Amino acid sequence: MRTNILLINPKINEKSQNKKINALVNITFPTSIGVLAGYLMASGIEHVEIIDEQIHPIESEDLQQIIMALEKPRIVGMSVLTLNSGRAYDLSRRIKLIDSEATIVLGGIHPTVLPEEALSKEGVDVVVRGEGENTFREMVSLILAGDDYRHIAGISYQEENKYTHNPDRPMISNLDDIPTFPYELFSKDLHRYPNFSGIFGSRGCPYHCTFCSSRSISGTTYRFHSVERIIYEISILIRQYKQTSIFLMDDNIAVNKKHFMNLCEAIIREGLNKEAFFHGSLRGDNAKDDILDMAYKANFRILYYGLETGSERLMKIIKKGETVATVADAIVRSANKGFSIGTTIIFGLPKETRKDRYETINFVRSLPIASARFNTLAPYPGTPIFNQEYPLKKILIRNEWENFGVQYMWESDDIPYVPDGNDRLELIYDTMWANISFYLSPSGLRKLISQKYAGGNVIKLQHRWYLSTKELKKMIELFIYLSLRFSNITGRIFIRRVTKFFQGKHNLSSQI
Numbered sequence: 001m002r003t004n005i006l007l008i009n010p011k012i013n014e015k016s017q018n019k020k021i022n023a024l025v026n027i028t029f030p031t032s033i034g035v036l037a038g039y040l041m042a043s044g045i046e047h048v049e050i051i052d053e054q055i056h057p058i059e060s061e062d063l064q065q066i067i068m069a070l071e072k073p074r075i076v077g078m079s080v081l082t083l084n085s086g087r088a089y090d091l092s093r094r095i096k097l098i099d100s101e102a103t104i105v106l107g108g109i110h111p112t113v114l115p116e117e118a119l120s121k122e123g124v125d126v127v128v129r130g131e132g133e134n135t136f137r138e139m140v141s142l143i144l145a146g147d148d149y150r151h152i153a154g155i156s157y158q159e160e161n162k163y164t165h166n167p168d169r170p171m172i173s174n175l176d177d178i179p180t181f182p183y184e185l186f187s188k189d190l191h192r193y194p195n196f197s198g199i200f201g202s203r204g205c206p207y208h209c210t211f212c213s214s215r216s217i218s219g220t221t222y223r224f225h226s227v228e229r230i231i232y233e234i235s236i237l238i239r240q241y242k243q244t245s246i247f248l249m250d251d252n253i254a255v256n257k258k259h260f261m262n263l264c265e266a267i268i269r270e271g272l273n274k275e276a277f278f279h280g281s282l283r284g285d286n287a288k289d290d291i292l293d294m295a296y297k298a299n300f301r302i303l304y305y306g307l308e309t310g311s312e313r314l315m316k317i318i319k320k321g322e323t324v325a326t327v328a329d330a331i332v333r334s335a336n337k338g339f340s341i342g343t344t345i346i347f348g349l350p351k352e353t354r355k356d357r358y359e360t361i362n363f364v365r366s367l368p369i370a371s372a373r374f375n376t377l378a379p380y381p382g383t384p385i386f387n388q389e390y391p392l393k394k395i396l397i398r399n400e401w402e403n404f405g406v407q408y409m410w411e412s413d414d415i416p417y418v419p420d421g422n423d424r425l426e427l428i429y430d431t432m433w434a435n436i437s438f439y440l441s442p443s444g445l446r447k448l449i450s451q452k453y454a455g456g457n458v459i460k461l462q463h464r465w466y467l468s469t470k471e472l473k474k475m476i477e478l479f480i481y482l483s484l485r486f487s488n489i490t491g492r493i494f495i496r497r498v499t500k501f502f503q504g505k506h507n508l509s510s511q512i
Contacts, residue, residue, distance in 0.1 A: 003047040004071045004144060005040065007033040008078045010087035011053035015412075016405045017083075020474070020481045027054050028198040028247070029186040032079035032108060035178060039133045040140060042179040050185055055192045058091070067098045073143055074102040077128075077136060080118070082110045082213075082380050086400025092123030103143055107132040110401075113216045113382030115156040116163050127156040130217055131203075133178065135169050171218060175203060175225045183236060190241060197243040197276075201230045201263070205251040207283070208319045210384035211308075211346060211377060214251055222255050227266050234267070238276050248280035254291050261291070264298035273299035281306070282334075284327030292337050302370075303334050304342040310360030314349050319384075328367060335368035342371035346406075347431045349377055350385065352419050357430045364438070374434035375406035376415045376427065389417065410485050425493050432486045 009030035017025075030052050037048040049070070051058060058066065067074065076095055080088045092104045107128035111118040115127040126149075128135045135154035142149040150157060154169030172178065181199070190196050202224035205214050237243045254260040267273050278295075279302035287303075295303075307327050309315055315324050331341050345364060347357050364372055379385040379395055389395050396403065396416050403414045409428040418424045 002069065002071050003045075003049050004073060004075055005045065005140060006049045006051065006066070006070055006074075006076045007037055008050075008058075008076065008088075008091065009033050009052045009054065010078055010080065010084040010091060011057055012084050012405075013086050013400070013402045015402045016408065018411060018481060020478045021407070021410065026194050028195040028249075029183075029189075029193055030054070030079065031181070031198065031200060031249070033077070034181055034183075034185060035133060036077065036079075036107075036136055037185055038179040038182040039137050041182065043137050043141070045140070045144075048185075052186070052189075053087070055189055060094070063091075063094055064098050067095055067102065070102075072101070073146075074099055075105065075140055075143055076102055077105045077107065080106050080108040080110045082378075082401045082404045085110045085118075086402060089118070089121040089124070089400060092121060094123075096123035105136065105139070107136065109213055109216050110381065113213075115165065119156060119158040119163060125157065129154055129156060129165075130168060131171050133172065171221060171223075173223070175223050176229050180229075180236075181233060183241060187241065195247060196241060197237055197246045198249045199230070199233050199237065199246060200249050201225050201253070202250045202255065206255060207252075207321050208384075209308075209321070210318045210388075211349075211379070213380040213383050216382040224256060224259055227259070227262050230263060231266050231270055231272070234272055234276075235270065238272060244276050246276050246278045248278065250280060252283050252286060253280035254282055254286045254295075257286070257288070257291060261294050264294045264300075267298040273297070277301040279303065282330070283322060284330035285322040287330035287334060289333065292334055292339070296337055296339065300339070302340045302342060304344075305331055305334075307331070307343045307364070308346050309349060309352075309356065310345075310363035311352070311356045314352055314356060317351055318346075318349060324363075328363075331367050331369065340370045341368060343367075343369050343373075345372065345374045345434070346377050347374060347434070348415070348417055348419055348422070348427050350389070350419050353421065354426060354430065357427075357434070361430075361434045361437070364434075365441075372435075372438050374431050374438070376409055376431050377417050378404045378406045378408070378415075379417050380404065385417075394420075410482060413489075425489060425496075429486075429489050429493055432482075432489060436482070436486060 009032070033050055037050055040048050078088045078091065088106055092106070095102055095104060103125050104123050105126045105128055106118050106124055111127040112129045115129060118124050118127050126139070128139070132154070135152065138152050139149045139155065142152070151166070153167050156163065156165045186193070186196070202222065204218035204220070204222040205212070206220045206222045208220070234246055237246060276299070278298065278300040280300065281304040284305060305327055307324070308318065308320060310324055312324050331343070335341050343364070345360060377385070379389055386395065394417065396414055398414055403412065403416050408415055409431055413424060413428060415424070415428065418427055
């Protein structure tokens with residue numbers, strides 16, 4: 001059956017993340033284009049083509065065939081993050097060369113905060129800002145009917161070299177109005193996704209962390225699906241697609257205590273806790289004992305806490321709204337109750353010192369953490385940190401934002417931000433050392449061998465991966481790649497220090 005509509009999840013630029021890392025990345029199906037496809041199908045459009053470039057990269061020689069297989073009028077929509085924006089722009093240009101009449105629509109966080117950047121790129125016709133479901137559905141209906149869409153809320157477009165930004169569209173008040181996620185669109189590739197178990201139970205976050213870009217879409221408004229809706233989708237994943245672990249991808253699974261407790265009770269009542277285990281993210285100040293106890297009864301077994309830093313001073317600067325002590329206490333209590341704990345740390349925060357980093361490394365090692373990921377700060381456009389530092393020319397943006405990966409240090413020295421008073425190479429070295437030393441310690445190696453998840457839920461390992469020739473080869477290749485990059489940085493820092501030492505001695509002798 002032919003269709004007019006193609007939805008694409010663009011791949012990340014290979015310059016942003018190495019193939020050896022990608023081979024072990026824990027990917028799940030793209031919820032953004034999935035929700036859009038579900039919306040369109042529920043509105044009467046029976047068939048929508050989707051391409052997830054995470055697992056099906058579009059080769060240049062295949063693009064024309066893909067586009068020409070669509071019926072006219074052709075509509076191509078892409079969900080765009082900062083790190084895949086370059087690929088989205090490239091595809092837009094190429095598609096327009098194939099069919100100049102195709103309507104190319106970009107949505108997602110990056111074009112929402114930078115609509116004029118997206119519209120300035122060759123081939124891009126429209127930007128859908130904010131939550132795009134209703135906007136895109138209305139736009140598609142008008143295009144298919146041959147009517148003008150330029151009056152609708154929530155879009156930006158360029159006409160006669162002038163940018164027009166229509167009024168924002170109100171957010172969806174009742175999330176249950178969103179059709180059930182169309183897992184069937186991705187099920188043919190079930191074996192290709194290391195994680196076919198992701199589910200969103202809510203949208204938004206009421207907190208004000210200065211490094212987070214989620215508010216670019218939903219502000220501080222927090223909404224959640226009904227317990228019945230969440231249970232229904234969990235049941236599909238477990239009983240239809242045979243998933244034994246379910247990842248609640250919400251920013252914080254327990255913002256609303258009553259709702260989360262009701263969800264856990266429903267999981268137990270339906271017997272789902274006996275068929276799969278669950279994992280999700282919490283804040284330390286939400287992790288009350290009764291919540292943790294109920295979560296454990298519902299078979300939550302992995303909890304992730306964004307510790308971010310071991311410095312109380314920096315915690316205030318990034319406006320996390322909780323203390324280091326609060327998060328650490330939650331981690332300890334959670335581990336004592338039997339949970340496996342993952343965390344993320346951000347190095348290179350404004351006002352950070354090298355001493356802060358090493359105190360954080362030692363602090364993390366003192367906690368009962370099974371999985372940690374140390375990142376460098378990527379000040380994404382639209383975040384308070386970006387808005388503060390970019391006008392001061394303190395943010396480095398490489399071609400099409402290719403350096404805006406939080407682990408870009410493994411690819412190049414050009415990380416996007418280095419706080420005042422810090423050395424770029426030292427910041428990269430410290431972050432590398434934090435990751436390497438955590439996993440190559442005796443306890444870290446034991447965790448790599450015994451646990452399914454590593455690297456802050458970014459790397460997924462098969463059970464007994466070390467007995468699989470294929471998986472072992474991937475790990476060895478990754479280890480060699482990371483070791484060479486770390487050695488390169490270490491050697492350059494050493495040479496620089498030796499050079500500086502002898503220059504100092506030369507200058508001193510010259511003065512004498």
